[in-house]
Amino acid sequence: MAHRSLIVTAVAAEADSVSAGLGPHLGGPALLPLPGGLVLRRHTAGTDAGPVRVDVLVGGVGPASVAAATGTALTSAALTDPDAPYGLVVSAGIAGGFLPLAPLGSVVVSASVVAADLGARTPDGYLTVEELGFGRSVHPVPDALTGRISAVLTAGGLPHAVAPVLTVSTVTGTAGRAAELAGRHPGAGAEAMEGFGVAEAAAAHGLPVVEIRAVSNAVGPRDRAAWRIGDALESLRHTFELLSSTVLVEPS
Structure with missing residues (x-):
């Protein structure tokens, strides 16, 4: 049985870095259309563990857009290729990092994927959806996966x-705002806009999920002159070059 991973980014520049990292081990991608105008970049290779497919999808900005795109890709795979199911879903891209834990150019691997502003503000403070009694705002990531x-x-x-x-x-x-988030979520490493949407779609299909973010800027006051987007995209490429011969080609 082929092993497959789905990697979802928000924008094309992030997908370009991911595909560039996968290329040396898994070859250049074939482009496959999906419903709704989406396109998969499919990297395919034979390995000691068997045939491998790693698909890269540009899912759009924000949790709603990327959840819809991820759900489309997962449902399409289940319907058209049930003998080669996905084993892992990855939300990938660049992000703001919480200093000093996640300096510019470093990478954050999610111990959990958290919807940080899904809840309610009250006179007594912020309430999560769990505290309100409906929904969830956290997807824990297995220690075995983050450890690998x-x-x-x-x-x-x-x-x-x-x-x-x-x-x-x-x-x-x-x-x-940075201090508020850090106070509500002690130990947070990074802030982005898509991970929880990807995690919700993966959970609906019973699949493990992890978020991997390369840090382009510090969470806090906007200072475009201090952003290092190019460095972050290079860190993202390097990350997936390393994972393309290990975690992504090993059955989960």
Whole structure:
């Protein structure tokens, strides 16, 4: 049976870095259309563990858009190729990092995927959807999975942290907002906009999920001159080059 992983990014520049990292071990991608105008970049190779397919999908910005795109890809695979199911779903891209845990250019591997602003503000403070009595706001990631990824990145000399990754619908742009999020989510490593949407879609299909983010800027006041998007995209490429010969080609 073929082993397959689905990697979902928000935008094409992130997908380009992921595909560039996969290329040396898994070859260049074939482009496969999906319903709704989506396109999979499929990397295919034979390995000692058997045939491998790693698909890369540009899912769009924000949790709703990326959840719909991820769900489309997973449902399409289940209907058209049931003998080669996905074994892992990865939300990947660049992100803001919480200093000092996640400096610019480093990578954050999600210990959990957290919908950081899914809840309610009350006179007594913020309430999560769990506290309100409906829904969930956290997808824990198995320690065995994060441990495998961390070991590969350590061996490859890539600075990284294993920590919660927050999903927000509005990117943080002030010190006050950064402090609020850090206070509500102690130990958070990064902030992005898509991980929880990918995790919800993966959970609906009973699949493990992890979020991997390369840090392009610090969470806090917006300072475009300090952003290092190119460095973060290179860290993302390096990450998936390392994983393409290890975690992504090993059955989960």
